[in-house]
Amino acid sequence: MLNLVYFFILLKFSPGFSKINTISKFENKEYELLVLGNSMALDGIDAAYLNEKGIKTYNLAVAGNHVSTSLMMFEDYLKKNKAPKMVLVGLSSAVGQSFLNKVPYHNPEVDFFYKPSMWQNIKNPPLLNFQWLAVDMMKIVISKDHRNAKMIEGQWRTEKVIPDNSVFNPLKQKKIDYSSPYLNKLVNICREKNIKIVLVEMTGSNASRNNLPYTYQIRLADKSNAKVYNLNNLEIGNAIVNPKTDWLSPDHLNLHGAKKETEFIYNEILIKQ
Numbered sequence: 001m002l003n004l005v006y007f008f009i010l011l012k013f014s015p016g017f018s019k020i021n022t023i024s025k026f027e028n029k030e031y032e033l034l035v036l037g038n039s040m041a042l043d044g045i046d047a048a049y050l051n052e053k054g055i056k057t058y059n060l061a062v063a064g065n066h067v068s069t070s071l072m073m074f075e076d077y078l079k080k081n082k083a084p085k086m087v088l089v090g091l092s093s094a095v096g097q098s099f100l101n102k103v104p105y106h107n108p109e110v111d112f113f114y115k116p117s118m119w120q121n122i123k124n125p126p127l128l129n130f131q132w133l134a135v136d137m138m139k140i141v142i143s144k145d146h147r148n149a150k151m152i153e154g155q156w157r158t159e160k161v162i163p164d165n166s167v168f169n170p171l172k173q174k175k176i177d178y179s180s181p182y183l184n185k186l187v188n189i190c191r192e193k194n195i196k197i198v199l200v201e202m203t204g205s206n207a208s209r210n211n212l213p214y215t216y217q218i219r220l221a222d223k224s225n226a227k228v229y230n231l232n233n234l235e236i237g238n239a240i241v242n243p244k245t246d247w248l249s250p251d252h253l254n255l256h257g258a259k260k261e262t263e264f265i266y267n268e269i270l271i272k273q
Helices: 002-013 015-024 039-044 047-052 067-080 108-114 118-123 132-142 144-148 181-192 234-240 255-268
Strands: 033-037 057-059 086-091 150-152 155-157 196-201 215-219 225-230 247-249
Touching: 002 015, 015 067, 015 108, 015 132, 015 150, 033 039, 033 067, 039 086, 039 155, 039 255, 047 057, 047 255, 067 108, 067 181, 086 181, 155 255, 181 196, 234 255
Parallel strands: 033 057, 033 086, 086 196, 196 225
Antiparallel strands: 150 155, 215 225
16 A cells, blocks of 8 residues: 555656656657657756747656667657657766666666566565655755756756866766667667667766767767767867856756757757758
């Protein structure tokens, strides 16, 4: 009984949990653009802005996602909905290789709705499986910023501001590995279905940026090439966001920064496709 109560509390008061429940039930949708990725894309791509510009968009990014999970969600979407014209993948090398990690990992929230299992619910009931979400809900209770935050067209929007006081260090850059077979499969599915796929390295904090070119070609697992738009380039990042006003936490944009980043993506990438 307690687990059932907790489940309904999560649906009511946990925006991320509720979002996954909603999108797992999508049917007959006709979005032109879908956004995939983890929390950097969840916070950083303003789907409402793109809708205002005439591109029917939904942000399918989920905090904690691995590219394999994003791929699974996308394949599920294609089975039940009209294929989009374009997919934007928000890559997150600014925070490391988590999204493209060589060893895939599960997102328990996504698995709960996309791969329902009575045995797993008995083995790991909601009170255990989603105990960290109780902390997130407590933040909503005690924090005005969290209470005022909203999930709009799949994007997590908050006005919370934590300035980025970090400093870029070119000596701390790490090589980015794009050889994930799941990324490769995602790209190939889009190509086979004539869906334009746009790979974007999301803007990170100053300390997380790189000095790679704005655009460059990457080698996928099957040795084919793909283009990446690098918004995590130091100069590009400086041109897009204000370190004092546009961050909600390290490497994660608030609604002001997200609108600026999405505006750049729209003007410099999407309308030029």
